[in-house]
Amino acid sequence: MTPLPNYNKRILLVEDDTELAGLIADFLSRYGFEVITVNNGTDAVKQVADLQPDLVILxxxxxxxxGMEVCQTIRSFYTGYILMQTALDDDADQMRGLEIGADDYVIKQVQPHLLLSRIYALLRRSERRSPPASTTIEPNTLMCGPLVIDLSNRTVVLNQLPVETxxxxxxxxVLLASTVGQVVSRDEILQKIRGFEYDGLDRSIDRxxxxxxxxxxxDNGKELIKTVRGVGYQLCVYSD
Structure with a gap:
């Protein structure tokens, strides 16, 4: 088995169960993480603003x-990763979390090593953001026809109008734009942005x-993202 990496990263753990928070913090600290814990949403917002942690477990x-209110609030100033914990396997909670800015979710009480794997998968994303040179118009910028993606500022512009994401x-x-014109499968998407294989059941990527x-x-109604049935997804560039 390949040894797990040892990250020297700061995690803010927002959990009102102090005993559970202590167990998670102790476990993650064994792998080099600095873990700060808070037990309520108001303090969480303040800590995120002050500390700008690498990842928030919420x-x-x-x-x-x-947690939903915290997630929506901090997304206005926080660009790090948010991993939400939900008590029930409820699609509505999971969809709502992803819609307002969460990057992933786990079901409480998650096995410690699965939680660790999800954390690693999120942190590895920053190692895979460099686009191919052929799609670059200037450093840290991708252009796909009328679509312009600024990787530094994390902004998207389509037909000179901003797109909120x-x-x-x-x-x-970014993954689709870096392989523009190619079909990317669900399995490849999950491998690259979440770190595990598609199990045939996970619908979060579809949503x-x-x-x-x-x-x-x-403006002419054409959609830039095309579904190739049974294969995956493709970002298309249309000529004028």
Whole structure:
């Protein structure tokens, strides 16, 4: 078995169960993480603003300001990764979290090593963001026809108009743009942006594609993201 890497990264753990928070913090610290814990949403927002951690593990059920509200609030100033924890295997909670800016989710109480794997998968994303030179118009910028993606500022412009994307949507768009014109399978998407294989059941990528597709429509009604049935997804560039 390949040894797990040892990251020297800062994690903010937002969990109102102090015993569980202590167990998670102790476990993650063995792998080189600096873990700061808070037990309510209001303090979480302040800590994210002050510390700008590399990753936030955010419980949905919190006293006062809940995890969904925290996620939506911090996304206005925080560009790091958000891993949400939900108490129930509820698609509605998971979809809502992804829509407002979460990058991934786990079901409580997740096995420690699975949690660790999800954390590694998120942190590895920053190692895979460099686009092929052929699609670059200037450093850290991708251009696919009328679509311009600024990797440094994490902004998207289509036909000279800004397109608002969540962090998860942006990561997916960068992957599709870096392979523009090619079909990318669900399995490849999950491998590259979440670190595990497609099991035939996970629909989070489909939902993310659907939301992103609605945002990337040309004036003539053509959609930039095409579904190739039974194969995967493709970012298309149309000539004028």
């Amino acid at each position: 419980d949905v059920m919190l006293p006062g300001m809940n 969540t962090t998860a949507e942006f990561e997916l768009l 993310r594609i659907s939301r992103l597709r609605q945002k990337l429509v040309l």
